[in-house]
Amino acid sequence: MTTTSNLKLKPLLLLSSDQNGAGPGKTETGSDPNLALVPWKGRVLLDLGDGSEVMYIPRFLAYEDAWTYFDYLNKHIPWTRPTIRVFGRSCPQPRDVCYIAEEGLPSLVYSGFQPYAHSWEEFPPLKDILAAVLKALPGSSFNSILLNRYKGGSDYVSWHSDDEKVYGPTPEIASVSFGCEREFLLKRKPSKGFRATSKGLLMASSSGDEPPSKRSKKVTDLSTDQQQHVFTLKHGSLLVMRGYTQRDWLHSVPKRTKAESIRINLTFRLLVSSSSRCEQKGK
Ligand SMILES: O=C(O)CCC(=O)C(=O)O
Numbered sequence: 020m021t022t023t024s025n026l027k028l029k030p031l032l033l034l035s036s037d038q039n040g041a042g043p044g045k046t047e048t049g050s051d052p053n054l055a056l057v058p059w060k061g062r063v064l065l066d067l068g069d070g071s072e073v074m075y076i077p078r079f080l081a082y083e084d085a086w087t088y089f090d091y092l093n094k095h096i097p098w099t100r101p102t103i104r105v106f107g108r109s110c111p112q113p114r115d116v117c118y119i120a121e122e123g124l125p126s127l128v129y130s131g132f133q134p135y136a137h138s139w140e141e142f143p144p145l146k147d148i149l150a151a152v153l154k155a156l157p158g159s160s161f162n163s164i165l166l167n168r169y170k171g172g173s174d175y176v177s178w179h180s181d182d183e184k185v186y187g188p189t190p191e192i193a194s195v196s197f198g199c200e201r202e203f204l205l206k207r208k209p210s211k212g213f214r215a216t217s218k219g220l221l222m223a224s225s226s227g228d229e230p231p232s233k234r235s236k237k238v239t240d241l242s243t244d245q246q247q248h249v250f251t252l253k254h255g256s257l258l259v260m261r262g263y264t265q266r267d268w269l270h271s272v273p274k275r276t277k278a279e280s281i282r283i284n285l286t287f288r289l290l291v292s293s294s295s296r297c298e299q300k301g302k
């Protein structure tokens with residue numbers, strides 16, 4: 020796989036250092052020798068406990084480069100807003116989406132919807148972004164991307180976890196954001212005892228596409244506010260979920276009336292049960 024595209028970017032795509040680590044969790048101390056090799060000193064590591072962890076790098080991509088990517092993605096990605104099935108009802112997904120995957124991988128299905136898998140070759144700049152992600156995550160590999168475009172504050176992804184079997188038990192999901200800042204929330208999954216009440220099942224969907232209803236609010240109430248974390252995902256930022264985060268935690272990007280402009284988000288994922296991998300060359 021080549022890692023160059025025709026986008027006009029400065030040779031040094033990544034910032035060498037950044038102290039703008041606003042967000043929850045703690046700034047890294049460099050105790051992990053692998054992490055010490057990586058130049059983003061301002062990044063935040065949030066230990067969620069029980070083997071779940073989130074890492075956040077607010078200025079992962081240089082600001083102008085991130086806008087160049089935003090313009091490319093907004094214009095060239097074949098965005099669709101498919102109809103999906105949530106709790107037995109058909110409704111349009113509340114954001115635009117696209118799916119990129121290597122050939123020969125198992126199909127991805129969520130909410131009764133199987134997205135068409137576009138090829139990486141169609142969108143060379145995605146390989147550049149992947150290369151940047153792999154520099155921040157030495158030893159990781161990804162072979163697919165789910166892309167989301169939130170056209171404004173009424174587009175959202177509701178509480179869900181990316182726990183589809185195709186990702187294995189401890190998936191690493193690397194999420195790069197462009198454009199409008201939006202809040203990314205994390206909360207612990209309600210324990211099994213809390214899921215069923217006399218008023219019904221309090222279950223979050225696995226795709227995050229159910230309407231933000233009172234049903235979701237009830238889950239919030241039960242899972243205690245102390246366990247909720249908020250990251251305001253900046254233009255050009257990288258957020259990584261790993262370990263048991265998908266098993267034990269839910270995440271969402273809620274509606275925000277004040278968010279008027281477009282946000283694009285790329286989630287890099289590794290579908291397992293395939294020998295092929297989308298890795299940076301020479302690693
Ligand atoms: O837009 C985001 O930041 C999150 C998207 C997400 O959770 C997903 O695609 O599964």
Ligand SMILES: [Fe+2]
Binds near residue numbers: 179180181227270
């Ligand atoms: Fe997700």
